[in-house]
Amino acid sequence: xxxxxxxxxxxxxxxxxxxxxxxxxxxxxxxxxxxxxxxxxxxxxxxxxxxxxxxxxxxxxxxxxxxxxxxxxxxxxxxxxxxxxxxxxxxxxxxxxxxxxxxxxxxxxxxx
Amino acid sequence: xxxxxxxxxxxxxxxxxxxxxxxxxxxxxxxxxxxxxxxxxxxxxxxxxxxxxxxxxxxxxxxxxxxxxxxxxxxxxxxxxxxxxxxxxxxxxxxxxxxxxxxxxxxxxxxxxx
Numbered sequence: 001x002x003x004x005x006x007x008x009x010x011x012x013x014x015x016x017x018x019x020x021x022x023x024x025x026x027x028x029x030x031x032x033x034x035x036x037x038x039x040x041x042x043x044x045x046x047x048x049x050x051x052x053x054x055x056x057x058x059x060x061x062x063x064x065x066x067x068x069x070x071x072x073x074x075x076x077x078x079x080x081x082x083x084x085x086x087x088x089x090x091x092x093x094x095x096x097x098x099x100x101x102x103x104x105x106x107x108x109x110x111x112x
Numbered sequence: 113x114x115x116x117x118x119x120x121x122x123x124x125x126x127x128x129x130x131x132x133x134x135x136x137x138x139x140x141x142x143x144x145x146x147x148x149x150x151x152x153x154x155x156x157x158x159x160x161x162x163x164x165x166x167x168x169x170x171x172x173x174x175x176x177x178x179x180x181x182x183x184x185x186x187x188x189x190x191x192x193x194x195x196x197x198x199x200x201x202x203x204x205x206x207x208x209x210x211x212x213x214x215x216x217x218x219x220x221x222x223x224x225x226x
């Protein structure tokens with residue numbers, strides 16, 4: 001099993017550009033999450049999903065959008081990139097509420 | 113979620129037991145203690161969790177005090193690969209309303225010395 005796979009690993013964007021961060025998991029987990037981690041800080045929840053077709057906002061959703069058309073995939077979209085979105089983005093999944101979350105290795109995004 | 117307090121950094125000699133403390137004096141009766149770690153440039157990794165009994169798995173042991181106000185994560189034979197930031201998180205098994213996001217603080221940076 002690959003677990004949680006994130007692509008790309010690194011990306012540099014110009015201000016105002018858009019992009020989609022991809023996340024896929026092969027563990028048949030219902031719950032999926034997107035976090036961001038700023039330098040020297042802990043993770044903050046951006047969006048989460050409890051199953052295909054269901055998404056909801058986390059602590060810091062502004063500037064992002066998500067969709068969950070399948071159990072496996074949970075892409076994160078940045079529509080108008082801003083320097084404040086420079087961060088490392090982690091995707092995670094869990095089988096159900098309260099179960100340990102499994103994380104991908106992250107996408108390092110710089111907005112210049 | 114209950115707030116946790118961890119030392120910002122600790123050193124431990126390779127081959128010795130690493131004992132990482134966590135204070136969670138405001139923990140509620142149904143809240144679990146979870147430990148994750150983050151090795152440099154990688155995503156967080158789940159280690160162990162428990163409610164009130166001590167727990168052990170292939171990675172570590174978790175000792176929770178009887179009053180549940182603090183806990184200790186024990187890595188029995190630390191190796192250089194255990195150098196990482198360790199996060200103690202306290203939360204109920206279900207946050208309700210579907211939200212299950214983890215709240216990560218700054219954790220403890222454990223450095224294993226050769």
